[in-house]
Amino acid sequence: MLLPVLPGIGRIVAQNPGIMTYHGTNTYLVEGADGLSVIDPGPPSEQHVADILAAAGDTKIVRIVLTHSHFDHMGAAPRLREATGAPVHAFHQSGLAGYTPDIALHDDTAFAGLTAVHTPGHAADHLCFQFLLPDATKILFSGDHVMSWSSSIVSPPDGDMLAYYRSLRRVMARDDVYYLPGHGPKLPHPQELAAELLAHRQKREEAIIAAFHKQEWNVAALAFTLYDKADPALKFAATRNVLAHVLKLKAENIVTELEPDRALHPDIARLPARPPGPLPPGVTQQTIDDSRDDTRRRFALRAA
Numbered sequence: 614m615l616l617p618v619l620p621g622i623g624r625i626v627a628q629n630p631g632i633m634t635y636h637g638t639n640t641y642l643v644e645g646a647d648g649l650s651v652i653d654p655g656p657p658s659e660q661h662v663a664d665i666l667a668a669a670g671d672t673k674i675v676r677i678v679l680t681h682s683h684f685d686h687m688g689a690a691p692r693l694r695e696a697t698g699a700p701v702h703a704f705h706q707s708g709l710a711g712y713t714p715d716i717a718l719h720d721d722t723a724f725a726g727l728t729a730v731h732t733p734g735h736a737a738d739h740l741c742f743q744f745l746l747p748d749a750t751k752i753l754f755s756g757d758h759v760m761s762w763s764s765s766i767v768s769p770p771d772g773d774m775l776a777y778y779r780s781l782r783r784v785m786a787r788d789d790v791y792y793l794p795g796h797g798p799k800l801p802h803p804q805e806l807a808a809e810l811l812a813h814r815q816k817r818e819e820a821i822i823a824a825f826h827k828q829e830w831n832v833a834a835l836a837f838t839l840y841d842k843a844d845p846a847l848k849f850a851a852t853r854n855v856l857a858h859v860l861k862l863k864a865e866n867i868v869t870e871l872e873p874d875r876a877l878h879p880d881i882a883r884l885p886a887r888p889p890g891p892l893p894p895g896v897t898q899q900t901i902d903d904s905r906d907d908t909r910r911r912f913a914l915r916a917a
């Protein structure tokens with residue numbers, strides 16, 4: 614079902630609700646002079662591709678545009694490309710190993726009324742897209758960089774907290790009237806929201822530094838002390854965010870890395886060694902093993 618968002622823009626919510634995707638990934642259909650641009654074709658689901666084609670109706674889909682290469686945003690790209698012949702536009706260096714988009718975008722590339730804004734942090738290849746409505750109202754398709762329902766996961770090495778701070782400041786300095794995020798509804802007053810997200814991270818970072826003033830920590834123990842999450846997937850996501858914060862502090866010479874712990878934290882050891890079902894594109898067993906290993910990494914405050 615195509616939900617009207619703004620003049621010339623509709624969205625379809627993919628049927629992939631979850632703790633990482635809210636009600637589901639947003640696929641946007643943007644009307645242009647030559648046809649429709651589809652921003653984020655969504656997860657690899659036949660049903661979702663059929664919904665996009667049905668929503669487009671007689672209007673031709675002329676391009677597929679990706680905010681980043683996470684599978685809940687780009688999984689349907691190959692299938693939609695096959696069905697429409699529309700070329701895929703994405704950042705020139707894909708986060709998905711071996712993937713090359715048809716049209717390689719850079720920071721500030723302009724096409725079909727959209728302008729790419731490189732916003733690494735959640736993903737190294739993340740782009741937001743500026744768009745002007747017919748009345749010249751400036752909006753930004755914000756992907757997973759800025760959403761309202763939750764702060765984005767920043768998972769190293771593709772995710773980078775230092776870059777995320779920079780990218781938040783970059784969009785805060787812009788004068789967009791609305792953001793259209795990758796999950797959830799249209800966001801008014803988006804600079805205030807971006808500022809809140811940055812403040813939230815800074816508060817988290819202060820708590821991490823305060824914890825390091827007391828003792829050294831491995832990533833898992835620090836995450837479980839700071840985040841009160843019962844759900845195992847959220848628990849694991851917390852370790853990724855904490856690692857991202859600590860690696861930022863390491864890059865800033867505030868903490869130093871020690872020898873990792875030999876054993877996994879008991880709460881991590883209890884989690885299944887891999888999620889059930891097939892792994893999403895771009896995720897390998899190696900990625901999962903590395904992420905578990907990362908939870909043993911140990912850091913301490915650098916002596917003043």
Ligand SMILES: [Zn+2]
Pocket residue numbers: 681683735736757
């Ligand atoms: Zn994402």
